[in-house]
Amino acid sequence: MKTSKFPSLRSQVLFLEDLPGIKKISLVLGFEPEQIVVIYDKKLYAHPNVKAWLKKFPLSYGVRAGEKLKDIDYFPLHLKKIMKVMGPSAPQNMCFVSLGGGSLGDFVGFLASIFKRGVPLIHIPTTFLAAMDSAHGGKTALNVGTVKNQVGSFYPATAVLIIQSLLQTLSKKQLQSAAGELMKMGLIKGGELGSALQGQSKEELKWLWDFLPQAIEAKYEVVERDPFETQGERQWLNLGHSLGHILEAHYGLAHGTAVAHGLVFSIQWSFHRGYLKAQDTEDMLHLVREGTGISSPEEFFRQNKKMSLKQMSKYLNQDKKRIDRSHLSFVFLSGWGRPMRRKVTQESFFTEARRQGWISF
Numbered sequence: 001m002k003t004s005k006f007p008s009l010r011s012q013v014l015f016l017e018d019l020p021g022i023k024k025i026s027l028v029l030g031f032e033p034e035q036i037v038v039i040y041d042k043k044l045y046a047h048p049n050v051k052a053w054l055k056k057f058p059l060s061y062g063v064r065a066g067e068k069l070k071d072i073d074y075f076p077l078h079l080k081k082i083m084k085v086m087g088p089s090a091p092q093n094m095c096f097v098s099l100g101g102g103s104l105g106d107f108v109g110f111l112a113s114i115f116k117r118g119v120p121l122i123h124i125p126t127t128f129l130a131a132m133d134s135a136h137g138g139k140t141a142l143n144v145g146t147v148k149n150q151v152g153s154f155y156p157a158t159a160v161l162i163i164q165s166l167l168q169t170l171s172k173k174q175l176q177s178a179a180g181e182l183m184k185m186g187l188i189k190g191g192e193l194g195s196a197l198q199g200q201s202k203e204e205l206k207w208l209w210d211f212l213p214q215a216i217e218a219k220y221e222v223v224e225r226d227p228f229e230t231q232g233e234r235q236w237l238n239l240g241h242s243l244g245h246i247l248e249a250h251y252g253l254a255h256g257t258a259v260a261h262g263l264v265f266s267i268q269w270s271f272h273r274g275y276l277k278a279q280d281t282e283d284m285l286h287l288v289r290e291g292t293g294i295s296s297p298e299e300f301f302r303q304n305k306k307m308s309l310k311q312m313s314k315y316l317n318q319d320k321k322r323i324d325r326s327h328l329s330f331v332f333l334s335g336w337g338r339p340m341r342r343k344v345t346q347e348s349f350f351t352e353a354r355r356q357g358w359i360s361f
């Protein structure tokens with residue numbers, strides 16, 4: 001394993017059955033309740049334990065989760081409101097706690113990274129996607145207009161607390177989204193994780209919980225090879241995201257579900273280019289389709305209208321993976337645990353998207 005010359009972006013990860021009680025808060029979070037500003041997803045207020053837990057903190061601020069929260073235009077307004085909650089001065093040696101999914105984590109992470117030039121951050125992810133992926137590795141992000149994650153910083157949480165009881169209220173749609181990200185990690189890591197996922201029955205919610213530690217470790221392994229995305233390996237985590245982001249933006253699919261469609265696209269394109277063997281291709285497609293339950297493009301287009309080339313081109317041009325006007329960096333697979341980046345032309349991406357049925361003729 002190549003070692004990195006950069007500082008680690010690894011957070012301390014704790015798995016708990018429930019939110020820590022008042023006596024344990026300072027022990028587990030490392031801060032007294034009065035030093036903590038909890039920024040939480042208002043939807044969680046309906047969760048039986050969250051409402052009572054939030055009362056333990058004098059300072060908290062509720063937001064509506066989603067991409068609008070990450071909109072840079074609203075950021076100054078939130079900042080002013082959060083400062084109002086704190087009163088004339090922020091608590092001494094304060095810390096921000098983010099209680100919510102990936103959008104909360106990206107927003108609070110960015111806030112923590114710039115507030116008073118950086119204050120400690122703790123993530124309590126409440127979606128599987130956040131617990132497995134976005135809470136780890138230090139990336140924070142805001143959107144500019146329709147361009148996702150255009151502004152951000154590298155700012156790892158000191159701790160990530162993964163609370164089992166909070167993940168039990170997720171909808172089927174959210175679980176499918178989580179499964180998409182988990183399958184991505186299984187393909188990137190391969191080895192034991194890939195095999196275990198292939199052999200796993202996907203009937204119950206518990207399987208996602210059981211795989212969390214391995215999926216998180218797989219993410220840290222990639223992040224530690226290339227913490228600040230200067231070497232290229234961290235871009236492996238974009239597997240499935242080129243088409244995924246387009247589908248997420250255009251059809252409003254959940255992030256991980258869109259990524260699952262993007263994984264199928266990447267696997268098929270890898271095979272088409274001769275990078276992947278037929279057996280691996282078949283096994284990988286089976287894993288992603290069965291593990292996430294995503295529909296085939298034919299089923300998908302019974303309910304959705306196909307995109308035009310012009311529409312797809314608009315989204316692709318907004319993508320961070322774009323290298324220049326006519327090229328992008330695309331993540332292929334040459335086997336289990338063998339992701340690879342290649343510079344491809346936009347034209348070849350569109351040709352493949354048309355071949356796989358995503359663009360109308």
Ligand SMILES: NC(=O)c1ccc[n+]([C@@H]2O[C@H](COP(=O)([O-])OP(=O)(O)OC[C@H]3O[C@@H](n4cnc5c(N)ncnc54)[C@H](O)[C@@H]3O)[C@@H](O)[C@H]2O)c1
Nearest residue numbers: 043065066101102103104126127129130134139166169170
């Ligand atoms: N920083 C990173 O490395 C990274 C990596 C991947 C994705 N992301 C970002 O993460 C975001 C997607 O994450 P997400 O899907 O968690 O988004 P989200 O925060 O928008 O949550 C999705 C939905 O789940 C709801 N929700 C949250 N917790 C719940 C619970 N316990 N029970 C019921 N409903 C709950 C929210 O209210 C929201 O409606 C995107 O903005 C994406 O760009 C960031």
